[in-house]
Structure formats: C-alpha cells, structure tokens
Amino acid sequence: MPAIARITAKGQTTIPKQVRAALHVAPGDLIAWEIHPDGTASVRRVQPLDVDYLRALEATLSEWSSPADEEAYRDL
Template identity: 80%
Template sequence: MLAVGKITAKGQTTIPRDVRAALHVAPGDLIAWEVSADGTATVRRVQPLDIEYLRAVEGTLSEWSGKADEEAYREL
C-alpha cells in the first residue's frame, strides 16, 4: 500500500484512513517511528504499558538488582 501525506509548517501530518485502518489505530492511540540508517521509516502501533503490572513484576526481579548487575548491563 502506498499512501501520501503532507507535512504542515508545524511538522504535523494526517495519517491516511487506509493506513490508520491497516495499523488499527484511532484517536488517542500511540504510534512509534523507527528510522533506519538508510533513511527509511517504519511506523507501528504501540500498546500502552500497564504501569501497575510493571511495578508488580519489578518487585519479583530483586535478585538482579545488585551493583554487579548494574555494571554488567549498563550499556544495554
């Protein structure tokens, strides 16, 4: 599918209807842009995170929260 949009002076654009339908996005949904080194861009729908769930999971990961772990995984 090829869809063309125009960028406004404020850097905004409208996502064409066919693209919104293909991505299953609606007003208020989140999208992510990934830009490759060759200049191509990929857009995908992002699921919002459940912060309470993530906090609950974080509490079970305390075995990996030591100084050695911080040093080992700092660059990730």
C-alpha cells in the same frame, strides 16, 4: 498506490485512512516511529503497556551509559 500525506509547517500530518486501518489505530492511540540506517522509517501501533515497560526498562539501563561503557562496547 502509496498513501501520501503533506507535512505542515509545524511538522504535523494526517495519517491516511487506509494506513490508520492497516495499523488499527484510532484517536488517542500511540504510534512508534523507527528510523532505519538507510534513511527509511517505519511506524507501528504501541500498546500503552509497551510504553510503561520501556520507560521502566530505560531507567534500569542508566548504569550502562557511562563514557567508559560506550568506549568498552563501541565495537560490538
């Protein structure tokens, strides 16, 4: 049976116990949501190192986000 949770007016929800157990998450842990083209989403636990790494990586990619780059790589 699927785990079901209600979303509050503030966009908050409680992660059901069986989902927390499957993800091995506890209070204070980080989770990442991925949105897929078909409208579905997946969630996974994120290690703090992952976030630091991704933030550092993101800063190095700014040279690739100009309008000219977007145009050049649009069809890839």
